[in-house]
Amino acid sequence: MTMANPTYPMTRQCPMSPPAQYADLRAHGPARVDLPDGGWAWLLTGYDDVRQAMNDPRFSSDDTKMGRARTELPPNENLNSFWRMDEPEHGRQRHMMMSEFTAKRIKEWRPRIQKLVDELLDRLQSLPRPLDLYAEFALALPTQVIAQLLGVPQQDYRTFAEQSRTILSLDKPEESWAAYYKMNDYLNRLIDEREREPQDDLISRLITERVLTGELPREDLLPMVRFILVSGYETTTSQIALSALTLMTNPDVRDRLIEDPDRVTAFVEESLRFWSVSQDNVLRVVDQDMTFSGAAMTTGDLVILAVPGANHDASAFPDPERFDLERGENRHVAFGFGTHLCAGASLARREVEIAVTSLLARLPGIRLACDIEDLTFRHKSLVYGLERLPVTW
Template sequence: MTTTEQPRMPVARTCPFAQPEQYTRMSEEQGPVRAAIPNGKQAWVVTRHEDARSVLNDRRFSSDRLKPGFPFLVEGGNPFRRNPKPSMISMDAPDHGPTRKAVVGEFTVKRITSLRPRIQEITDSLIDDMLAAGGEADLVEMLSLPLPSLVICELLGVPYADHEFFQGNTKMLVKQSTGEYERLAASDRLRDYLGDLVTAKEAAPGDDLLGRQIVKARAEGTFDHDALVSMAFLLLLAGHETTANMISLGTLALLENPDQRAKIEADPGRTLDAIEEMLRYFTVVDTVTSRVATEDVEVGGAAISAGDGVIVLGYTANWDPAVFEAPERLDLERGARHHVAFGFGPHQCLGQNLARAELQIVFDTLLRRIPTLKLATSVEELPFKTDSAVYGVHRLPVTW
């Protein structure tokens, strides 16, 4: 870098409408840069869109979190290292493909289309409750968090009555300042909970994702209790936290850009393009796509050695001016479908069709049913998640 001070990762994101100064400095370099990480070592940080897609689609970069050199951005390293079986997010070929294929049918466009009436029903019910509560509400508490939580619980067959338990432990896992032992304890509690749930479903598989996986795997002679628990862990964790934060930040974007909001209200056909731009602009999970090199590789002019950790910085990739004109401008008509907010390559987000459906339904319904919606406070007073691996806002007071 052009500065004498070496960058450190992770970086706190303090403003929803501007990337951190360190991200800007790193992205001004000609290629990947070296940064210090919490274990006292260094990792490469990939900032450019072209380089990000290259790394994420290259099998010479491993997703295996047990490999030496994998760049964890929390104290203590891998919070899931006690899990008997890795989840698909930590798998490489040849294990990753069959594991993903076993469940991908649950997230096809056709399957998600069949879920849309239920997602709409849940959305309307939550907005009914908002309106019944009076003229002011916390959107996070009453809509952003319960909507994806309810949907993923119904999809997996997890009792929603337990949502406070898994949401509380999830918060500890994604909070970057959580201590090592607290993080491991939260991971153990979630895994024990899901282990008991899978055991119960083994005795009586229901018509839900976990039940269908049990029936299918038994018929194929491939059933593995621990592997299913790991899959459930990943889907439950990823299935509510990311979408919840996108609902909140997307609503904030609509409220802070009334001219663009008016165009969507006039033509809901624009909503999907708006969602793609929101995903690009906010990139709520900006460092989850980390890797470790298994061979010597050159990326963007940098010689990356086998064993080097690599952090693919999705945020700067999605703000790359070589790909997105005036990336700092939120343009809800941009339709930026080649962003990397869902990753890229073999590990591209399994649940992206579900996330898009939830976002489209909630934004269209919210704008239609509460057209006078506005912030109940200033943006400067909002409590943003500056210490979380998933960026968002803790509370979003709104009024109408």
């Protein structure tokens, strides 16, 4: 009798932990899982497997190499951002934007981020309570940071944030693609404006330094900007909200941070590992027939790298379901690994650090304004997170 493949994606039974099936699957190496579109994929849930696959050239990031069509994509749609490219083109395009994310640039951004945080907390303290910390703080900060970086006008912040969330949803594909096309139309208009009148922002610099010099084709600029915009705020938003939830549900951790604010770096790294918000969006395609971790893989096979599974692998992180501020070296893969390591990782870390430190300094008594069982988590999304976070103090 042949056992049926598990169905993917899998839902977190406990909102604080990855799907329970990951632990069972991890013991047997790569597993075949059935997908909603009728196809199947390999699922990697072990830390060593995921980390190796992230940096193994035999696994391609180009999903057009799949041995079957991606039925959830519109016909002839090319999602050719550098995130979905292999070397050397991936590295060439990634290099074009890395000047915005160097240690020097992040240091320059720190006062601007702190100013935004202070302004948001000033407003927060003037609002009636309880209030939604997700909307008023966790969403507002990364939205403004990435919008200012790219040069998105302030009046458009809310629009692009709503479209980005819809794009990342797995619940209603038709709505996701409608938002995707609206985002493309908006960004094309913005790029046209920056071509006519360059400003001090990333889009303008990419146009003047890369497109006009012939280094970057004009048609590749849109997917690059779209990827930075969508990915640059959504994951950080979720991470800030979930980090705040951690403080409110772990008083010992909160008290330790109040006593020793220098522990905030360790807190952020553990929060990145613990929550692993990039839950369903790291895909690879087998680029050559091979045996990987005992599994016979064929060219064109789709492979899903389960970041939450890897970051909760007890062989790499003892007692992984415990939030441990003293974990020490925390080699999580929340930002990926190797050549595809998230370009904006340093910026995201600084945003979360500043948000957490300032929140505790200004509102040390902040607490949930509802039972934790009443919180709604976003399971059907490429990025895990909360819908709302009611708080008071």
